[in-house]
Amino acid sequence: MFGKLYNWVDSRTGVQESLEEALYENIPGGSKWRYVSGSMLVFAFMTQAITGIFLWMNYSAGSQNAWASVYYITYNMEGGALLRGIHHVMAQAMVCLLPIHILQVVIEKAYVKPREFNWWLGLVLMQITLALGLTGYLLPWDQKGYWATKVATELAALPPFVGGYIQKIVVGGNEYGHFTLTRFFALHAGVLPGLLVGFLVLHLAMFRKHGITAHSSDKRPDQMFWPMQVLKDGVACALLFGLVVWVALIHPAELGPPAEPTEPYGAARPEWYFLFLFQMLKYFDGSMGWNNEFMGAIVFPGLLFGFMFLMPFIARIKVGHALNVLMIALVVGGAGYLTWEAYQEDNYNINNPEDTESAAFKKAAKFHAEVKRADTEFELIQELVEDYGIPLEGPLALQQKDPYTMGLRLFRRQCASCHAYNATGENERLAIAGPVIAADVEEPMGAPDLYGFGSPSWIQGLLSVGENGIGSARYFGNTSHSEGEMIAHIRDTMWAEAESEEDKQNLAGMVEEVSWALSAEAKLPYLDYAANQDKIQSGIDHLNDDTLGCVGCHNYKENEFGYVFTLDNYASSEWLTTMISDPNQIYSEDWGTYNDRMPAFHSEATKLLTANEIELLVRFLRQDRTLLGTSSAKVNPLATAESSEEVTEEESAE
C-alpha cells in the first residue's frame, strides 16, 4: 500500500531522484565525527529561524511596545521563556561553532584551490551571523541593549566623509527611536536571514560541487553521506539542542529595565562575543598618530577580514598555509585574550578586594554597582507591571510615576553627593552610597544618612551619642553642625548628666518615647503607630514638659518660645517638601549653625527639580510607594489600634 503510494508520488515528482542526489554524496575516507560542525551550524540557524518566527508572532517593534512585548514573552506567555531562551542561547552556540568550523576548514586545508569561493561564501556567512547577533541585542529595548548598541552605531560614523550618512541610515535618523527598532528588526528578521539563506544555498552548492577534502585510504573505505554521516550529524545536533534547552532552562534569557534615553547605563557592555572588539577599542588611543579609533574599530578588523579573504591565495606560496594557520590561531587566541582581559577589568574589585584605592578597583566597583542598580530597577518595574500592568504609553510612563524607581534616580543624582541612603533589611536594594569623604578634608562635607528619616529609630539615633549617634557620620559628624548647639546639648548636657547605669536606661527609654512622638508628626505610612500609642503619648508629655530640653530651642505645639524650627509636622510630607524645595524656609539665619550648603531645589530662584520630582523624592524618603498622581494613604498616628481596625473594616465593607 505504502509502496504503491510512494511510486505514484515519485513518478509525478521525482522525489526519489532528489533524495538520492541529496543523500548519496560520497565521503572519501568515510564518515567522521569531526565533519559535524557544518551541519550543526545549519541546524543552529534553522532553530533560530523557527524560534525567531514564533518570537516574531509576539513581538512588537517600537519604543513603547518593544520592551513590553518582550516582557510579555518572558514572563506571561505560555512557553515564552523557553522559546526566547532557546533563541538567546542558540545564538551564542552559533557564534561558538563558527570559529570551530573555520579552524577545521583551515587546518584541513579546505579553503585552498579550488574551494576559494566556498571559503569566501563562508566568510560572508560569518559576517551575517555576527550582524544577526548585533541587531538582535537591541530588540528587547532594555537598558543594556540600548546603551551597548549605541556604541556600535556611534562607530558607524567613523569612516571619513560617508560615516555620518551611514550612521543616520542605520539609526533611521539623528537619534534613537521608533525607526531604530523598526530598522533593526527588519534587518534582524528579514534582510539578514534572507541573505543568510541565499549565501548558505550557494555555500552548500559549492560544497557539493567540490566534495569533501579528505582522501580515501585503504584502512578507511569511502562511505556515502547516508546513513552514517547523517546519523553522526543528527546525534551531534540533538546533543547541541539538548544542551541549548538545558542552558535555556537553568539560565533564562535576561531582560533589563526598559531603555531610558535620559538615564545612562554605566555598565553597558556588548554581548560577550563582541567583548574583544570592545576591549580592543581601549588600545586605539591615537597616541602613535595612526592608531586612532577609526583604525581600531574599522580598519584593523577590516584588515584582518581582508587577510582571511586572501588566505586561499596566500596558501599558494610555499609556507603560505602554515602562515594562514598561524594567523588564524593568532586571531582566535588574540580575541580570546582580549575577552578575558575585558572580564578581568570589570571584575578587578572582586579579584583584588584589598586594592580599594586604585582607579581600576573604583571603576570595576562602579561597574558592579551599575549592574546591581539595573537589577534593582528591573525588580521594581516588574513589581509595577504586576501591580498596575503596562500602560499604552509604555513602561517608562509607569516607571516615571514610581517613587522608588525615580526616588533612587533623583536621590543618586541630586542628593547622594552629600547624603547617604543606607537602606538595610528588605529595603537593601534601595541603598545608595553617600559621598566618599577623604580623610584629609578640612571643611566638613557630607550630611545625614536619610534612610528611615523620621522613623523612631532614626530619631533615636539622632538623640543618642556614640558610634551611630548624633556626632557620627550618620548624622551631623560631617556637617557644620558637628560643633553646633544641638550636638552640644545631646552630648554635653543630656547624656553627660545621666551618670548611673539606671539614669542612662531611663534616658534611653524617654528618648525612645520622644522619638515615637516626633515620628507621629511624620505620619509615616509604614509604621504601626496604633500599636505604640502609649509610647507616643508619653513622648508627647515629655516634650510638653520639656523633660529632655527639646522645646527650649524648638517650638512644639503649645510651646512657642523656641528660636529654631518647630517640631510640629516634623518629617511629614509637607515638611519634607518644604525642606527640599527651599530649606531656608525651615532653617533660620538667626541660629549659630545655619544651613550652609543644602540648595533650594524648587524656589523662586532655582528649579533644580520639578514639583513632581520633589513629590517623588518625598515619597521615596518616606518609603511610601504610592504612584505619583494618586494621593497617598492618609495616616492618623493618634488613632488607637481598635479604631484603626474599624476603619479597615469600613473600607472593606465599601
Next chain:
Amino acid sequence: MSETNDSSAEESRRGFLGSFAAWAAALVGAVLGVGPVCVGVYAFIMDPLRDKSKDLPKKSRGSGADSEGFFRVASVDEIASVVPRRFTIVADKQDAWNFIENQAVGSVYLQKSETGDISCFHTTCPHAGCSVAYEQDSAAYHCPCHNSSFKLDGSKLEVDGSTNPSPRPLDKLDVKVDDNNNVFVRYVDYYTGKHDQIEK
C-alpha cells in the same frame, strides 16, 4: 521534434547573448529584478537623511531653542560652584510617527568657576558615545565604557594603569547668560571618535 532540436542547437551555437532577443530578455530581467530594490533602497536611504524639522506639528513649541540654537537650561543660582551639576535639555520632540512634548533630548554638565565663570560640557563621551559621569572623589569625569577620563576643565586626564582613548577633550558648549540670570546653552551633538568637533 527535429525542428526544435535544430533551433536549440543553433541558439547554443550563437552563445548565451548571441541574439537581440537574448539581450532584450536579459535587460528586461535586470530591470524587473533591480527596479523594486531601487525603490525600496531609495526610501531606506533617503528618509533618514532628510530634514525632519518640518515634521513637528505646527502648534508645538518647536525645538525649544532660540534662533541661534540656544536652549534655556538653568538659572545662575542653580549652578554649583566648582562641582559640576548635570542638567537636561528639554524640548518637544518628534520620534518617527509620534510627537512627544517636553522630552529630555540631551544633557550637559554646568559648573561655575571660583571667579563665577560658567562653563558647559556635553555629557556624551567624545570617544564612542557613552555618557560620562562626574565623580566627586577624583574630581574628574569618567566614562564607564573604554576608560576615557577628563579633568574639570574638560581636558583629557591620564589615569595610571589604563589608556585614555578619547580623541579630543570633552565637548565644550557655548553658554550665555541673560539679565534675568537665565543660563542658555547652544546644545549640539558632535560626532564621536573624531579628532575635530564636527556637528551632527
